[in-house]
Amino acid sequence: MNLTSSRDELLGRPATTFSVYKVHELPPLPRDLRATERCLTAGGMYNPGGRTAEEATGSQDSYAVGDLSGKHNKWRRPQTLPELFPRLWDVFLPLQGPHSVAHRTLVLYRPAANGSASQEPWMCGTLLWYEPGTDPRKVPVSTAEAVYRYPIVGRIVFRQPAERPWADTTVLVEYLVHADGTSQNNTFEHRWGVHDSPPGKDFYDWQNRCLSAGGVYNPHKVYVDRGAGEPGCDGTRPGLCPAGLLSARHGTFAIAGRKGNGSALTRRLYTDRQLALGGPAGVLGRSLVIYDDHGPKARGERLACSVVGGVYRRKAVAKDWFGNGQPTTLKGRVEMIQQTEHDVTDLDVKFEGLDDSGDYRIHKVSVEMDLEFPCEETAVYGTWDPLGVGPARLPEPGRGSTDQYPMGDLSGKFGTLEGSAIHASAHNDSRLPLFGTDAVIGRSVVVYKKNKVRWACSTIERGYSPSEARELRAIASFHHPLGFAYGFIRMTQLVYRDGSTSDTVIEVKLRHPGKHDRNVTRNHNWAIFVNPVGVDATVKVLNTRCVAGGYMWNPYYTQLADPLNEDLYRDECGPDNPLRCYVGDVSGRMGTIDIGTQRQVFTDSNFPLEGTVSALGRSIVIFTKDRGGERFACAKIEPDSDIIKYANIEKPPRFVLAQFMAEVREIMGIPEWMLSVDSRKTRTLHDGGCVQFLLHFKGPIANQLELDFSRLMNAGSLPAPTLYIPGYVPSDKRKKRLSYRPCGARDPNQKSRKKSFLGSRAHCNRWSSFSCYGLAVLSLNFYLWAGTVF
Structure with a gap:
C-alpha cells in the first residue's frame, strides 16, 4: 500500500x-x-x-x-x-x-x-495483495474489463492474482450512466451476469439486443432448476450459482441518469469466489450482460452487453539520450511500470556516465531529434505539473510524499543525482500515471547539471515486446500551402494479441501558415469527422470550408434519442466521463488546442486507430478560435510510417546540416515533419571528406519519399515534387537541382580529376568501393523500424 x-x-x-x-x-x-x-x-x-x-x-x-x-x-x-x-x-x-x-x-x-x-x-x-515473507512483494495481478458504449456508458473491472484461477476475483463497477438520451433519471434493480459468447452487432438492435451473447455462463454445469423448499442460488449459497450469475451472488445495481450521480450511485466493489479470469473456466472473451426488467416489454430484457477483454500493464522507458548541444556520456534508463490506473507505478532508475549531475525531471513533451539543443526550455518546455503544484515551498528532495512535488519532479520525490557517476534506485510512485489523461508516455526525461543547466534528455516511449503487442501510428498532416493551419497531429496506440488496445497518445504541433507567421490563436475545438477531407479544405469562405468531411463521428449513437439537447450533452461529456462523449468529440474530453504556441501532448482513452470502429481514413477538423463553431482547418487521418536510412554526402566547406535538409525538403516539396535527421548520429568520414547522417522518412508516403530521395541523390535533380497536393500547382520557380553530391560520386561532365572542394578521386580510392561508390546510391544500412522498445 x-x-x-x-x-x-x-x-x-x-x-x-x-x-x-x-x-x-x-x-x-x-x-x-x-x-x-x-x-x-x-x-x-x-x-x-x-x-x-x-x-x-x-x-x-x-x-x-x-x-x-x-x-x-x-x-x-x-x-x-x-x-x-x-x-x-x-x-x-x-x-x-x-x-x-x-x-x-x-x-x-x-x-x-x-x-x-x-x-x-x-x-x-x-x-493490495502482497506475498508474505521477510521481503514482501506485490502479487502479480491479471486484470480484465467490460467497457459499455451503448446505450449506457461505463466500465466494470475484474482483478485476480495472476495464474491463480482459484483465487478471489475483485469486481469493481466504476460507473454506469445512461448515454443514448432516452433517460435522464436513475434506474434501479438491474441484474447482470457473464454470458457464453462475445457480443455481435445486435447490441444496437432495440428488440433483439445482445441475444448473440448466448446463455448465462455455467462452465461447471451447476443445476439451477430446484424444487420447492430446496435451497437455491443466492449470496449465502454462492456454490449453488452458475459462475456467470453475478446478480444472484451480489445483488442488482443502479444506473445513473446523469454523470453527477454516477460515482455515488453506481460505484461498487464485490469479491467473488466463483469467477475465474484464466484457466479452463475463465471469462475472458465472453460477454457481460446487463438486464433491465422494468423497461419496455417489446425491447426485451437485455439492456447492454460488452466483451470481457484484457487490461495489460503499461510500461514506459526513457533510454535513448540526446546531448543538449554536444554529445553526452549519459547511459542508462528510467523505466516505469503500472499494472492499472488503480495501482502505484514502479520506477526503476539506472544511470551511468553521470557528470556533475543534479536533478532529473519529466517534461511536458517529447524530444525533437533534429534540434541542436533538443533539451532546452524552448523545445521540451517545463516540468510536467498537471495539478499545478508549482515550485514554491516544496520539501527538500527526497523528504516529502510524492504528491507534494510536481508530478514530473522525480529528483524532488526521490533525491537528486549529485555526487554520483553511477546511480541505481527503485521507487514506488502513486502520482506517476501511465494511464489516463495525465499519463507521462510521450513526454520526456531531462537530466540536469548540478548548476541547473539541462544536460541530456530522452523521450518516454512505450515498452512492449512484439510478441505481446504492436504499435499503430497515424498522422493528420496540415501541409497545404493555401491552408489555414500548418503542422501535424500525430497519434500512436498499442494493440495487444487479443485485440485489446491502449490509450492513444496524441502530439499536436500547429502554427499558422507562412514561413515567418507568428500569429497565435487559442482555444480551438477539434474533432474527428466521418469522411476524409476534400479540395474544399482551403476555400476562403468559412461556412463552405471542410464540408466534405461531413459531420462529427458518433459510431456509438451517443445522445441518439435527444440529439438536439446540446446543453445536456455538454454537461455530460467531459474528461471525467470520456465515454459519454461522441468518439469524434476530442476537445470535449481532452480540451482545446492552440495554434502558434507550444506543442501539446494528450492521452485519449477513446481514439481508436484500428478495427470496425477506427479513425483512420477520416479527418480531423479544427474549429475557429475561442471555442468557435465554424470549421477552420482540416486534414485526413492516415497511417504514419517511419523509414530509417543512413546517407553519406561529400562535405563542402562550412557545411551546415540544417541547410542541406532545408534544400532537400524544398526540392521534394515536403514539410519538415516528413523528413528529419537524428542529430546524435551525424559524423564525418574519410578524413573529413564525407559526412554521414541518419534520416527518418515519415508520414503516409514515407516509401515514396525514400525512393525519391535516392533518385535525387543519384541524378542531382528531381523534376516534380514528391508530395502531391490536390488543387495546388507548384511554382515554376521551385528549385529542382541539389547543390550536394553523395560521397564518391563524380559529375560525368567534370573532365578534370583535379582535387576540388568536394574531395579528390585519389582520396576515394583509398577506401573500399562499398564506402565510396555503394553510398552513391544511398544503399548503406536501410532499415524499417517499428518503434518497439524493450
Missing part, C-alpha cells in the same frame, strides 16, 4: 497528528486529484454487517469491519515520529471471501482545520 498525504501541511495547516483510521469500501478514483479530494472518492467506511456506533461494546465483532481505530483504540502521531509501527491483531478484518478488504482503501484522518471535533481525510492508500 502507498499512502499519499495532502500538500496542505506545506501551507500552514497542522498535519502532525491523526487519531482515526478506517478502511473504506472503494478504491479512490484513479483520476488525479489532490490527496484530500481523492480520499473523499473512496466511499464510506466499509461496514458489510451494518454495525452502528451504539452497538460497539469493545469486542472486535461489535464494530464495523473497517473501523480500525474503534477496534484498536486511537493512534496519535507526535511531530517527531516519522513512521507508524504498531503491530496489531484483527480477527474481523478478512483478506479473503465476500467481505475481503482487498482493493479497498485505508484512510487516515486528522482533526478538521476549523477547530471542530470532526475529522477529515489526510492520507489514503489502496490495499
Whole structure:
C-alpha cells in the first residue's frame, strides 16, 4: 500500500497528528486529484454487517469491519515520529471471501482545520495483495474489463492474482450512466451476469439486443432448476450459482441518469469466489450482460452487453539520450511500470556516465531529434505539473510524499543525482500515471547539471515486446500551402494479441501558415469527422470550408434519442466521463488546442486507430478560435510510417546540416515533419571528406519519399515534387537541382580529376568501393523500424 498525504501541511495547516483510521469500501478514483479530494472518492467506511456506533461494546465483532481505530483504540502521531509501527491483531478484518478488504482503501484522518471535533481525510492508500515473507512483494495481478458504449456508458473491472484461477476475483463497477438520451433519471434493480459468447452487432438492435451473447455462463454445469423448499442460488449459497450469475451472488445495481450521480450511485466493489479470469473456466472473451426488467416489454430484457477483454500493464522507458548541444556520456534508463490506473507505478532508475549531475525531471513533451539543443526550455518546455503544484515551498528532495512535488519532479520525490557517476534506485510512485489523461508516455526525461543547466534528455516511449503487442501510428498532416493551419497531429496506440488496445497518445504541433507567421490563436475545438477531407479544405469562405468531411463521428449513437439537447450533452461529456462523449468529440474530453504556441501532448482513452470502429481514413477538423463553431482547418487521418536510412554526402566547406535538409525538403516539396535527421548520429568520414547522417522518412508516403530521395541523390535533380497536393500547382520557380553530391560520386561532365572542394578521386580510392561508390546510391544500412522498445 502507498499512502499519499495532502500538500496542505506545506501551507500552514497542522498535519502532525491523526487519531482515526478506517478502511473504506472503494478504491479512490484513479483520476488525479489532490490527496484530500481523492480520499473523499473512496466511499464510506466499509461496514458489510451494518454495525452502528451504539452497538460497539469493545469486542472486535461489535464494530464495523473497517473501523480500525474503534477496534484498536486511537493512534496519535507526535511531530517527531516519522513512521507508524504498531503491530496489531484483527480477527474481523478478512483478506479473503465476500467481505475481503482487498482493493479497498485505508484512510487516515486528522482533526478538521476549523477547530471542530470532526475529522477529515489526510492520507489514503489502496490495499493490495502482497506475498508474505521477510521481503514482501506485490502479487502479480491479471486484470480484465467490460467497457459499455451503448446505450449506457461505463466500465466494470475484474482483478485476480495472476495464474491463480482459484483465487478471489475483485469486481469493481466504476460507473454506469445512461448515454443514448432516452433517460435522464436513475434506474434501479438491474441484474447482470457473464454470458457464453462475445457480443455481435445486435447490441444496437432495440428488440433483439445482445441475444448473440448466448446463455448465462455455467462452465461447471451447476443445476439451477430446484424444487420447492430446496435451497437455491443466492449470496449465502454462492456454490449453488452458475459462475456467470453475478446478480444472484451480489445483488442488482443502479444506473445513473446523469454523470453527477454516477460515482455515488453506481460505484461498487464485490469479491467473488466463483469467477475465474484464466484457466479452463475463465471469462475472458465472453460477454457481460446487463438486464433491465422494468423497461419496455417489446425491447426485451437485455439492456447492454460488452466483451470481457484484457487490461495489460503499461510500461514506459526513457533510454535513448540526446546531448543538449554536444554529445553526452549519459547511459542508462528510467523505466516505469503500472499494472492499472488503480495501482502505484514502479520506477526503476539506472544511470551511468553521470557528470556533475543534479536533478532529473519529466517534461511536458517529447524530444525533437533534429534540434541542436533538443533539451532546452524552448523545445521540451517545463516540468510536467498537471495539478499545478508549482515550485514554491516544496520539501527538500527526497523528504516529502510524492504528491507534494510536481508530478514530473522525480529528483524532488526521490533525491537528486549529485555526487554520483553511477546511480541505481527503485521507487514506488502513486502520482506517476501511465494511464489516463495525465499519463507521462510521450513526454520526456531531462537530466540536469548540478548548476541547473539541462544536460541530456530522452523521450518516454512505450515498452512492449512484439510478441505481446504492436504499435499503430497515424498522422493528420496540415501541409497545404493555401491552408489555414500548418503542422501535424500525430497519434500512436498499442494493440495487444487479443485485440485489446491502449490509450492513444496524441502530439499536436500547429502554427499558422507562412514561413515567418507568428500569429497565435487559442482555444480551438477539434474533432474527428466521418469522411476524409476534400479540395474544399482551403476555400476562403468559412461556412463552405471542410464540408466534405461531413459531420462529427458518433459510431456509438451517443445522445441518439435527444440529439438536439446540446446543453445536456455538454454537461455530460467531459474528461471525467470520456465515454459519454461522441468518439469524434476530442476537445470535449481532452480540451482545446492552440495554434502558434507550444506543442501539446494528450492521452485519449477513446481514439481508436484500428478495427470496425477506427479513425483512420477520416479527418480531423479544427474549429475557429475561442471555442468557435465554424470549421477552420482540416486534414485526413492516415497511417504514419517511419523509414530509417543512413546517407553519406561529400562535405563542402562550412557545411551546415540544417541547410542541406532545408534544400532537400524544398526540392521534394515536403514539410519538415516528413523528413528529419537524428542529430546524435551525424559524423564525418574519410578524413573529413564525407559526412554521414541518419534520416527518418515519415508520414503516409514515407516509401515514396525514400525512393525519391535516392533518385535525387543519384541524378542531382528531381523534376516534380514528391508530395502531391490536390488543387495546388507548384511554382515554376521551385528549385529542382541539389547543390550536394553523395560521397564518391563524380559529375560525368567534370573532365578534370583535379582535387576540388568536394574531395579528390585519389582520396576515394583509398577506401573500399562499398564506402565510396555503394553510398552513391544511398544503399548503406536501410532499415524499417517499428518503434518497439524493450
